[in-house]
Amino acid sequence: xxxxxxxxxxxxxxxxxxxxxxxxxxxxxxxxxxxxxxxxxxxxxxxxxxxxxxxxxxxxxxxxxxxxxxxxxxxxxxxxxxxxxxxxxxxxxxxxxxxxxxxxxxxxxxxxxxxxxxxxxxxxxxxxxxxxxxxx
Amino acid sequence: xxxxxxxxxxxxxxxxxxxxxxxxxxxxxxxxxxxxxxxxxxxxxxxxxxxxxxxxxxxxxxxxxxxxxxxxxxxxxxxxxxxxxxxxxxxxxxxxxxxxxxxxxxxxxxxxxxxxxxxxxxxxxxxxxxxxxxxx
Amino acid sequence: xxxxxxxxxxxxxxxxxxxxxxxxxxxxxxxxxxxxxxxxxxxxxxxxxxxxxxxxxxxxxxxxxxxxxxxxxxxxxxxxxxxxxxxxxxxxxxxxxxxxxxxxxxxxxxxxxxxxxxxxxxxxxxxxxxxxxxxx
Numbered sequence: 001x002x003x004x005x006x007x008x009x010x011x012x013x014x015x016x017x018x019x020x021x022x023x024x025x026x027x028x029x030x031x032x033x034x035x036x037x038x039x040x041x042x043x044x045x046x047x048x049x050x051x052x053x054x055x056x057x058x059x060x061x062x063x064x065x066x067x068x069x070x071x072x073x074x075x076x077x078x079x080x081x082x083x084x085x086x087x088x089x090x091x092x093x094x095x096x097x098x099x100x101x102x103x104x105x106x107x108x109x110x111x112x113x114x115x116x117x118x119x120x121x122x123x124x125x126x127x128x129x130x131x132x133x134x135x136x
Numbered sequence: 137x138x139x140x141x142x143x144x145x146x147x148x149x150x151x152x153x154x155x156x157x158x159x160x161x162x163x164x165x166x167x168x169x170x171x172x173x174x175x176x177x178x179x180x181x182x183x184x185x186x187x188x189x190x191x192x193x194x195x196x197x198x199x200x201x202x203x204x205x206x207x208x209x210x211x212x213x214x215x216x217x218x219x220x221x222x223x224x225x226x227x228x229x230x231x232x233x234x235x236x237x238x239x240x241x242x243x244x245x246x247x248x249x250x251x252x253x254x255x256x257x258x259x260x261x262x263x264x265x266x267x268x269x270x271x272x
Numbered sequence: 273x274x275x276x277x278x279x280x281x282x283x284x285x286x287x288x289x290x291x292x293x294x295x296x297x298x299x300x301x302x303x304x305x306x307x308x309x310x311x312x313x314x315x316x317x318x319x320x321x322x323x324x325x326x327x328x329x330x331x332x333x334x335x336x337x338x339x340x341x342x343x344x345x346x347x348x349x350x351x352x353x354x355x356x357x358x359x360x361x362x363x364x365x366x367x368x369x370x371x372x373x374x375x376x377x378x379x380x381x382x383x384x385x386x387x388x389x390x391x392x393x394x395x396x397x398x399x400x401x402x403x404x405x406x407x408x
Contacts, residue, residue, distance in 0.1 A: 006403060013158055015199045018315055022285055025372065026405065029398035043154055044199045062198050062334050063287045063316045075376040100161065104211040126165035131142065132268030132404030133162065149294050149408075151335045179290055180335045198334050236297065240347040262301035267278060268404030269298065 007036040009129035012136050015044025017080065018060040018072055023136045024083035031091025040125045041116065042098040045136075047105055049097070051113050054081045085115055096120040143172040145265035148272050151180025153216065154196040154208055159272045160219035167227025176261045177252065178234040181272075183241055185233070187249050190217045221251055232256040279308040281401035284408050287316025289352065290332040290344055295408045296355035303363025312397045313388065314370040317408075319377055321369070323385050326353045357387055368392040 008030040012023055023045075027037045041049055048058050060069045078086075087093045097112060097119045109119060144166040148159055159181075163173045177185055184194050196205045214222075223229045233248060233255045245255060280302040284295055295317075299309045313321055320330050332341045350358075359365045369384060369391045381391060 008405070011158070011162070013155065014197065019285065022283070022314055022407075025394050026283070026398070026407075029394045032395060033398050033402070035402075042158055044197060044204065047204070059199055061286065061316060063331055068316065068319070071376060071378070077372070077376075100213070104207060104213070106207070122161050122165045123168060126162070126169050130169070130171075133144070133270045134405045134407050135158075135162075135270050135272045136407045147294070147298070149291065150333065178294055180333060180340065183340070195335055236349070240343060240349075242343070258297050258301045259304060262298070262305050266305070266307075269280070269406045271294075271298075271406050271408045 006131055007038050007129065009131060009133050010037065010039045010136060011042060011133055012039060012045035013042045014136060015048040015058055016060050017058045018064065019136055020045065020048060020058065021077075021080040021083070024080040024087065026134075027093060028083050028087040028090070031087040031093055034091065037087060037091060037093040038125070038129055039093070039095045040098055040120070040122070041095065042101045043104075046097055046101045046107070049095075049113050049116055050107065050111050052111075054113050055079065081113065081115070088115060096125060098122060098125075142267055143174055143265065145267060145269050146173065146175045146272060147178060147269055148175060148181035149178045150272060151184040151194055152196050153194045154200065155272055156181065156184060156194065157213075157216040157219070160216040160223065162270075163229060164219050164223040164226070167223040167229055170227065173223060173227060173229040174261070174265055175229070175231045176234050176256070176258070176265075177231065178237045179240075182233055182237045182243070185231075185249050185252055186243065186247050188247075190249050191215065217249065217251070224251060232261060234258060234261075278403055279310050279401065281403060281405050282309065282311045282408060283314060283405055284311060284317035285314045286408060287320040287330055288332050289330045290336065291408055292317065292320060292330065293349075293352040293355070296352040296359065298406075299365060300355050300359040300362070303359040303365055306363065309359060309363060309365040310397070310401055311365070311367045312370055312392070312394070312401075313367065314373045315376075318369055318373045318379070321367075321385050321388055322379065322383050324383075326385050327351065353385065353387070360387060368397060370394060370397075
């Protein structure tokens with residue numbers, strides 16, 4: 001196995017803007033290295049990919065405190081959704097919505113941002129993601 | 137190395153019901169793919185495996201908000217403890233309690249749910265988990 | 273590839289003392305197994321490595337509650353910064369500050385604890401960390 005070609009399999013669970021941004025930066029970094037990126041959206045990360053919520057304020061991790069939250073907002077870099085789009089433009093990046101989480105949140109495919117490729121069960125994701133899993 | 141046989145090594149740290157459920161679903165998915173699953177329980181995940189607390193409400197991630205928390209409760213799927221039990225029934229799944237966390241929380245072996253196999257130090261876990269680690 | 277020699281690549285994002293402690297224990301465990309350890313500090317983990325903040329109280333995960341937080345404080349084991357130092361003493365451990373997070377938090381190299389080796393972009397980190405990534 002050529003390690004440098006190893007797929008980056010990300011399970012995105014958290015729905016705060018700081019973690020989604022960190023995940024997006026890893027995805028674009030891996031795509032730039034010509035690694036495949038395979039993403040499963042669960043729970044609050046999936047909720048953040050709702051078409052009508054992507055650009056809303058999703059807050060930051062609790063330990064940021066008000067000072068940290070203000071710093072994240074002021075920094076005003078590229079939005080994480082734009083970074084994910086960029087990753088898709090330069091590499092092979094698949095974004096799946098977890099079917100269990102879709103059901104729990106009462107979502108349909110058309111509720112999601114178009115950059116989500118499909119709805120997939122965890123079993124199908126695990127069948128592809130036979131290597132390491134990074135949980136964010 | 138046959139990647140599809142790679143052990144899924146999970147370090148469970150978080151003790152909220154949503155993350156424990158996500159972890160349980162990954163464990164059962166890996167077990168269904170005939171991957172070995174090796175789990176180390178630390179901190180609040182270990183606390184959630186106390187025999188007298190497994191079925192209590194452990195809350196959800198802060199970003200869920202009250203609306204999200206209510207949705208998780210309403211969904212009422214299988215409890216994560218049941219999903220871990222199922223993973224153990226269909227595959228090779230070991231659940232270890234981290235000895236440092238046991239000490240910190242003042243727990244004895246008999247305080248834990250019987251599905252926990254043993255108490256183990258991080259060094260011993262790392263000696264087995266020579267591949268990727270997924271931290272949840 | 274000899275799996276037992278696989279680098280442990282940690283992306284540290286969270287800045288609470290419990291998670292930093294868990295990360296430090298994994299790092300020292302890997303170093304003791306003679307695995308290389310490569311760490312990227314982002315966001316609140318980077319903030320916690322500021323020279324003037326390392327030893328301050330960084331709180332714990334929200335699910336700990338006041339009881340859990342008190343237990344972590346009472347336990348009073350070795351501080352996580354000491355454990356990271358120990359990992360560096362016994363093994364090959366590199367600690368990088370993420371350049372994007374440095375900018376966001378308005379930090380200079382000299383604001384950080386001396387155990388941080390350098391400032392590095394995510395792309396450079398991903399070029400080294402071609403294997404699994406553990407996100408904490």
